[in-house]
Amino acid sequence: MPVPSHQPTLLIITSETSEAERLMAVLRESHLAKQALTVPNAEHLERAIGNHSCDLVLCCAYDRDIDVDAVLATYQRLGADIPLILITDPDSWETDVSRARRAGVRDLVRRGDSEHLCLSAMRELNDLRARRTAKGLNQRLERCDQAALSLADVCGAGVALIQDGLHMQANPAYAGLFGYVSPEDILALPLLDLIAPEDHPGLRDLLKAIDPDNPPLPTTIEATCVRADASRFRALLLFAPSTFEDEPCLRLIAQPLTIPSSSVATKVCFAAGRPGLIPLIEEIERHIDQQRYVSHPFAIFFIHVPKAADLMRDMGLSIGLEVMDEFSESLANLIGKRGILARVGLDGFGLVVPGLDESSAQALAAELSAKARLPLRVPIQENRPPDCKVGYFVVRDRASAPEDILNAAYRLCVGQPPGSDAVSVAASQDQEEAMARKIEFALRNDQLKLSYQPIISLMGDNQENYSVLLRLFDEDENLFEAKEFIRVAVRQGLIEELDRWVMRSAIEVVGQRRRAGHNLSLFVTLAEESFRNPNFVLWICDWLREFDVRGNWLTIQFHEESVIGNLASIGKLIETLRKIKCRVAISHFGTADRPEILLQALSLDFVLFQPELARGLADDPPKQQRLMQLATLAREFNVKSVVTGVEDARTLTVLWTAGVDYVQGNFLQRPSPTIEIQT
Template sequence: MPTHSQQPTLLIITSETSEAERLMATLREARLAERSLSIPGAEHLDKVIAERGCDLILCCGYDRDVEVDKVLTAYKRLKTDVPLILLADPDQWETQAAKARRAGARDIVRRADPEHLRLSVARELADLKARRAAEGLNARLRQCEQSALRLTEVTRAGVAFVQDGLHIEVNPAYARLFGQVSPEDVLATPLLDLFAPEHHAAIRDLLKSSDPSAPETITLLDVGCMRPDATRFEARLLASPSEFEGEPCLRLILQPIETAPTCAVAAARADTAPPPAGLTALITEIESHIDEQRLVTRPFAIFFIRVAKIADVMHDMGLSIGLELLDEFSDILSGIVGGRGFLSRVSEDGFGLVVDGLDELGAQALAAELTAQARLPARAAVQDATAPDCQIGYFLVSDRASAPEDIINAAHRLCIGHRYASDGAAGERETAPAEDEEAAIARKIEYALRNDQLKLVYQPIISLMGDSQENYSVLLRLFDEDENLLEAKDFIGTAIRRGLIEELDKWTIRSAIEVIGQQRRAGHGLSLFITLSEDTLRNPNIVLWICDCLREFDVRGNWLTIQFQEDVVVGNLASISKLVETLRKIKCRVAINRFGATERPEMLLQALALDFVLIRPGLAQGLADDGAKQQRLLQLATLARECNVKSVVTGVEDARALTVLWTAGVDYVQGNFLQRPSTTLEVQA
């Protein structure tokens, strides 16, 4: 299909070249058209329109060599949106008018009336432009609707589209909420049958009052829902007018309302079932503390308790006795915990413990108590009876949480000696500013957010392999009340600790996507790399936010690369894995930043579908004179290439490093030696 340019192309049907030139001179003088082509008759009319991208047809009906009837018949058969204007001699005007109208001609103009011709051509070109714009908008709307439907397939909230009280489409989560195996099982069920009788009146009112012309109208109801087995659950129902496959309908979003168990119930739920049932039970327990927005409704401490000596016991006393001792240890540990928390055995030698409402001192005290009292039975012959029999790692979970699997993994890492935690107080932390200084920085951030005092700067990512795409990393700067410029390192730590980082990330995402749209419309092949913080990636609605921004500025997902810091990926692998799958659905590219610090980076490349890895800047510093760094960088670049992932080396500070990087097969480079971060999007010479 031809591409329609900004300057329209006219197709003139005439046997006389001089007549075509005369008509074009009339239209060119009025600045209505600059380009044209002519054909002598109706032959190959369809092929010319299809291949040459014509925008308007002028048929010279007064030309004795042009068979007007054949032209009109051929045009009617085309069913095209390209308008046709018939030019006729005044004495033939009445005769040809009826035929032209039946064939779909848009106008009939007398030969000697140039003013009418100019007005008619201007009107038809404007109408054609409006029709094509509407078609483009409709196509984008259909794409957005399809993207929204794909997102409903992966969201954990129940989503349904309802028309006249009947389901026309539901997502898998909606079916699962009502105890059904597949969405098809729900489609045959009337909407009212899924709700308790006392809510039927409210549901009927909702169905009657929905107005498709007011899509911003949103209704929120707390309702009781009924499953086929007569069990009931409470949920919050959000309803708004929508469309499905072009038909007006009502969109429902259903989220269960979690109720916090009492202390007595929590104590009764203590579970020491063997894995994998124990791991599943622990995940379920953690989920009960977190709502659909990944916000922690009941802060808790999670402990991982590992029986460190059991391997030696099994070596000395045999497998069967070792397993018996583990079972007895499980009973001892359960007795110590009692009703204070939820205990579950999650591996052969490991236990997970969730305790509500502990602060740091309380968690330390409980860990010390368990270390001292949780001992293997006396007949377990171990060399050092004074050393603890178990290792314990713990941290506190509050605010917004990652996936339960990531929470358990983090506690396990702390237990076995990796001092890294993603949600709580344990593990190594950066040194925070003094309280007064931090409060002042927080005020500067809030002021900048309120008064649009934030600014994007860009650093180019330059290809060593001849790629012409314009890739840039996006960085954030902040102006305070006194117009002082703060770099990200001056305020990001405070933003994270004060819960402001998500607002900064959203501002950055929207502003960067707006810039992409502006640059792409100007003809530049711009793509931007944006880093998401740990708090933001835990927000289950962040992809919907990105979708809204892409749609607002008419930007494609593959012009945007979302990147995560490697240490954040390690601590949130399950959460990020799901997020990456969703980002892939909207075509965004994905990268890991500061890559190469972990002992086994290949595990991350195998676990995630990545487009880029940005290798940590420390490897580029002094690279030309450091053989060990050169070897490590070669390993990482080769590993990325084997996994079909592009490598970017950041922090490049000198020219000699470029030769090493090119030899190692690195795809892209970034650093102050090439260009410092700038407010412009031009690579400086």
């Protein structure tokens, strides 16, 4: 039911049109209502409430043709949250009072008492607004709680829900922090069982002080925690109010304060959850200043042991863990004093090494892949493949949040195809250097060009939306599409300069077309390296002023893969873009397992689905179902959906049926150096 506006809709039950007009005139004069529906009896009441958005019901009990008992019975049966005021004759006041109370009537007004009617109507409409606002806020709170629980399942922090001193829910990181294999092992376990006895009094006082009717503010305490193996560690415990199955509870976030040390020269943390990330994050932060500039270049590595799961299964948990512990010790000895190593899971390690460039980082990755071996107790074959996979990410100039940098190294590691190593992942050095020279030549000699592909509305939008694409001409006038040189630009540190050229040129084009009378809006993509730069938004502001362009004529677009790995950075960037009125879009949307998390976490205007979703769509029912799910999900968050890669008319028919907002593809029009829709 919508929240009533300043001019709500009334439903008047009377058989006399003149009486309805009189009542409406009284309320209109007091600015309480502007429109009304009139029904003659109880039968029409149910239909009117079901088919119309009504905010207040007035029943003329003095009308001889109105069966008041039938009206009250229908009103009570419907149970709608719409206040009913009964207008009665003074002579029948006593009779009407008793039956009105039983039916839940909000007020009785004597016929002809206009002042009482207006005051009563004002009070009920204000109460209705308050109830509906409260209902909306409760629904938002429930959605936020569900989102928080969903995020807790995948985040690295230890999160649990505590009710009456017992664990009702916990995420894997929380279970791992206390030495439990699965969150199920910790459910219904008393919180005090995980806290050292000397800290029980303070924790008991905190739990006893909680009043369910007056939820506490977030509270932080330090305590000594006890793992399943009886080992201890100090932790910071943050308690905040929450709900579990509609009942009040406490959300607990556990953050360790102490890190185990290793006897080897390199520092190693063996905890399987979030604690292992702490030394890595601290080391990364030492290299980055407040403006996100990198004071000293460094490389972040993720070392993954794919066989770890097989070890646990084939050898058993205890022996498998011993093997991984021995592997971590040998890995630490191999690295020596070159960097900070931390174990961040049962099968993964993070490594930060200062002072490395791309070639030296690649060499170290190759060395680790070749020399880091599981202990000899594992069966060995001649010429066996490497026991670990190594992904690395070199950080220089500017950086995003430490968590995002770690995510980048992780993705580069787990994203390698089977059998590949760190050396073979990179393109041929000679070919890459040749392409880098072409990019530099194009930047210096104005050999970059923009191409445009229309984004066409299926819902009648009259705005001229175009996606901006980059083209490059080399010294021999050979044309290269972006997909042929963008990855090289990223690896060679040229992508920011390309993005600056594209953004400024696009803003200039928008200004020219708008002054010529065209309703143009451009979608421009920013690379991950560019949005790390805190100055990029300042440059956008300068270019908007230079060419007299409004921010809402631009849609800044980010690739979903970059967003997922940089949520901490991208959220702040989107808030800044909102301040200058720019619209925001996510491209290649739907590749993540839970795309709703992005829609919950970020304020978006558009999502552009990956082109693969449109290929063969007309003959692929499962793909059609997936498309409809994503389009419906976008609508639920009031985000417009765009399907890219449309190549045939049959696909267009499916998209129309699915309720997609916009389409883009070569079937509609191929990219063109001019902004003209071909017919």
